[in-house]
Amino acid sequence: MKPQTQASIAEPVIQLENIQRDFGPVQALKSVSFSLFAGRALALVGESGCGKTTCARIIARLDRPTGGKLFFRGQDRTARGSGNDERPYRKDVQMVFQDPFSSLNPAFTVNHHLSRPLQLHGQDKPKAGRGEDIMRLLESVGLDPALTRQKFPHELSGGQRQRVNIARALAVSPSILVADEPTSMLDVSIRKDILELLARVKRENDLAMLYITHDIATAAHVAEEIVVMFAGQMVEWGDTATVLAAPKHPYTQLLLSAVPDGGRRFVTGGSARFLEQAEKVRALSRPISTVVEQVGTNHFMRALATSN
Numbered sequence: 330m331k332p333q334t335q336a337s338i339a340e341p342v343i344q345l346e347n348i349q350r351d352f353g354p355v356q357a358l359k360s361v362s363f364s365l366f367a368g369r370a371l372a373l374v375g376e377s378g379c380g381k382t383t384c385a386r387i388i389a390r391l392d393r394p395t396g397g398k399l400f401f402r403g404q405d406r407t408a409r410g411s412g413n414d415e416r417p418y419r420k421d422v423q424m425v426f427q428d429p430f431s432s433l434n435p436a437f438t439v440n441h442h443l444s445r446p447l448q449l450h451g452q453d454k455p456k457a458g459r460g461e462d463i464m465r466l467l468e469s470v471g472l473d474p475a476l477t478r479q480k481f482p483h484e485l486s487g488g489q490r491q492r493v494n495i496a497r498a499l500a501v502s503p504s505i506l507v508a509d510e511p512t513s514m515l516d517v518s519i520r521k522d523i524l525e526l527l528a529r530v531k532r533e534n535d536l537a538m539l540y541i542t543h544d545i546a547t548a549a550h551v552a553e554e555i556v557v558m559f560a561g562q563m564v565e566w567g568d569t570a571t572v573l574a575a576p577k578h579p580y581t582q583l584l585l586s587a588v589p590d591g592g593r594r595f596v597t598g599g600s601a602r603f604l605e606q607a608e609k610v611r612a613l614s615r616p617i618s619t620v621v622e623q624v625g626t627n628h629f630m631r632a633l634a635t636s637n
């Protein structure tokens with residue numbers, strides 16, 4: 330089996346090796362292996378309950394795997410370390426969540442939300458210096474500092490709030506950004522802007538990014554690589570453009586078939602025929618095969634159990 334998603338000479342920032350996570354009888358993750366590289370994003374795609382958030386929580390060390398290994402810059406970080414060990418890691422991995430409303434404290438201004446992480450992670454400067462950092466952060470996420478800085482979350486739109494969340498994540502100069510469904514609660518009209526912003530901050534800050542989504546059509550906007558998950562296992566992965574142009578696994582084909590064409594590409598749809606087809610594909614995909622087929626230069630799929 331070839332577990333890596335990318336044949337690269339660069340050292341991964343994060344490497345997951347055969348990660349398993351059981352919650353009692355529920356196998357949330359079954360032998361998940363992929364790497365995140367500086368300046369690149371990997372999209373983790375799949376329907377609700379396939380294990381995307383569990384992966385994110387393991388990478389952020391909010392949860393620990395029941396099997397497999399997690400490496401950070403080549404060091405085995407599977408076991409929990411002491412508080413002192415954990416603090417730099419926590420700074421290095423920042424998260425942007427789905428809900429831009431609940432992620433910000435309604436009682437505090439944008440300025441407060443950005444000055445706190447600068448202070449807590451030891452990057453605080455004399456007050457004037459911190460102010461400059463806040464202005465620079467706001468500009469870097471496309472917000473006008475003069476108009477935004479003293480505002481409270483309720484005075485901002487959903488998109489502006491998500492921009493503040495991204496600025497807050499960047500405030501501590503992380504090396505890894507995990508964006509968990511960052512646009513799913515936003516108006517369709519601004520989703521693309523936020524995805525383009527994520528792609529830009531990834532490039533400008535050389536971030537290793539994990540982009541989690543149930544909407545496969547959005548992967549190409551942010552991520553060079555894609556992993557399609559089904560029921561806790563990777564079913565197809567590789568170069569995003571290649572996988573989206575020529576999906577091999579029936580489950581990936583199903584996800585793509587649910588994406589309407591043309592200008593509505595950010596909406597997934599469903600019909601009775603689609604749901605019937607979906608059930609067939611799910612039944613076909615469910616048995617776990619350990620056989621991985623290489624179907625292109627950087628394109629892999631898990632064999633269907635029937636073809637073992």
Ligand SMILES: Nc1ncnc2c1ncn2[C@@H]1O[C@H](COP(=O)(O)OP(=O)(O)OP(=O)(O)O)[C@@H](O)[C@H]1O
Pocket residue numbers: 352355356357375376377378379380381382383384543
């Ligand atoms: N703390 C927990 N206790 C028990 N089961 C859990 C727990 N966390 C996750 N699970 C189960 O693990 C599986 C994967 O959940 P996970 O949240 O990772 O999926 P997901 O793909 O992120 O879904 P969603 O898009 O709905 O968040 C699900 O079956 C879920 O019910």
